[in-house]
Amino acid sequence: MANFSNPETGVAWVTGASSGIGRDVALRLARDGWTVAATARRREELDALATEANGLAGKIIACEGDxxxxxxxxxxxxxxxxxxxxxxxxxxxxxxxLPIDARDFKADAFETTFAVNLTGVANCLEPAIAAMKARGRGQIALVASVTGYGGLPTSSAYGASKAALINLAETLRIELDPIGILVQVVNPGFIDTPATKHNPFPMPALMSSPDAADRIVTGLKSRGFEITFPRRFTYVLKALDFLPARWRLALVRRATGWNRADSTPLD
Structure with a gap:
């Protein structure tokens, strides 16, 4: 049976660590005593992150990569x-x-989004699973999103990629649990990061990135499959899936302001 990890069992590898949730998760893990291998494309930000971790119980190592x-x-x-x-x-x-307004649909945004959000995860899973399988233990968390639960405005590419991640995580949980690898999925609500700064619709229960990191790291210490927050918002989205599609889509249109014919197109 899979078991969760701790700083004594090895190193934590965090991707997308140069900003937002990834950065704050890396810092929180370092505070908890982990040696964190932080990966992102921007070396300068990774070096600054490693410096910021000086004096914490653990440390952060810059591991630049795409x-x-x-x-x-x-x-x-x-x-x-x-x-x-x-x-x-x-x-x-x-x-x-990459927000998309379907009134000005761009297929290339899907190619970029899936290359990072889905294939990028698979590129990391291959070596990670191979190493963990050899030892008979390990823990993997895929950061998806509540946009993977169902359609939201401007999120056709992003939401589809995150829905794929949720499905992937479920499959991995089934297949890897018997060989000692614990798989979890993280489905945050709206988090105050550079990616959400310009959303053209209301973002209920918006959380700060450090608060989100605290929720994630707390969830990593459990055996639960899904880590989702804030529940007062994400559970409402879950409940919408039980409604007939006609009602659910109408509620989403109304809540986001996309029920108006004059909804402002994206620039």
């Missing part, structure tokens, strides 16, 4: 294992949000 690079992610994982220790925990958080 999750869309299959070979590169294998190399990053091997370097972590060789130089820092076994990867015991993965928080696969790297993601991109």
């Amino acid at each position: 999750v869309t690079d299959h070979t590169g992610m294998t190399r990053v994982a091997l370097d972590i294992e060789r130089n820092e220790g076994p990867i015991a925990l993965c928080v696969l958080n790297a993601g991109v949000y």
